[in-house]
Amino acid sequence: MSKEVTDDRDKGISGRECVPYFDTHKGQIIFEFWYLVVLLAAATTIMFLVQFKCISMEYNNKTFVYALFGGFLGGWVYDAKWFYRVTARGKDDQYKYLWQCHKFYWRVLTPFLSCLVAFVTYIIISSGMFPVVLKNSTSAGAAFSICFIFGYFSDLVLSRLAAWAEELLPKIKKKNANSSESDEEV
Numbered sequence: 001m002s003k004e005v006t007d008d009r010d011k012g013i014s015g016r017e018c019v020p021y022f023d024t025h026k027g028q029i030i031f032e033f034w035y036l037v038v039l040l041a042a043a044t045t046i047m048f049l050v051q052f053k054c055i056s057m058e059y060n061n062k063t064f065v066y067a068l069f070g071g072f073l074g075g076w077v078y079d080a081k082w083f084y085r086v087t088a089r090g091k092d093d094q095y096k097y098l099w100q101c102h103k104f105y106w107r108v109l110t111p112f113l114s115c116l117v118a119f120v121t122y123i124i125i126s127s128g129m130f131p132v133v134l135k136n137s138t139s140a141g142a143a144f145s146i147c148f149i150f151g152y153f154s155d156l157v158l159s160r161l162a163a164w165a166e167e168l169l170p171k172i173k174k175k176n177a178n179s180s181e182s183d184e185e186v
Contacts, residue, residue, distance in 0.1 A: 018102040025099050029087055032107060036080050039111060043069055043076070063140045067122045068115055070144035074151025075114020079107055111151075118150035121157055130164065 022028035047069050049055045050062060057065070086099050124130045125146075126137045136142040150157050 016101060019104040022101070025101060028101055028104065029099065032083060032104070033087075035108065036076070036083060039076055040073075040080075043072055059140070060138070063138060063143045064119075066140040067143035067147045068119050070147030071118025071122075071151035071154075072111050072115035074118060074148040075111035075154060076151075077148075078114065078152050078154075079110040083107065114151035114154040117154040117157055118147040121150050121161065122147050124161075 016022075019028065022031065046055070047066070050057065050065055121130075122143060125132050125134050134142065134146060
């Protein structure tokens, strides 16, 4: 490997420098475990309070709240699955994933980002803008269920939304310096 490539890689921060809050992998793993437990407890508690009318709201608002929590819990399950894969290595090390401390921010933000992706996708579909029909889109249970799936597969949802947006948004023909037309997206 050339010295230039090594120098380029040394310019960024990595490892413990990227996540200075923890001295050891073990401390970070314990924190992330309890973080996931607290998120699950808080989300399910709020959902039960909404469901049993301890937090009163109109049904339409309840549908949106359930859509948000569906996406959040879908992202939480995805996050918890990866947490398990990188920490639950036994004698045979069935999973070949090693703990990567620098992915801390990704793991902490995943449920929230999944929530937003799922909720916005649900709104797009419910409004009729997306070429998909969602039966019972006003049902809180349907909103939760579809958003859970969207949250769990939020990376896939984003790639499909990007493909849809590319079809929806027209390419603008621009004249370049040679006076010939070329397709460029603006």
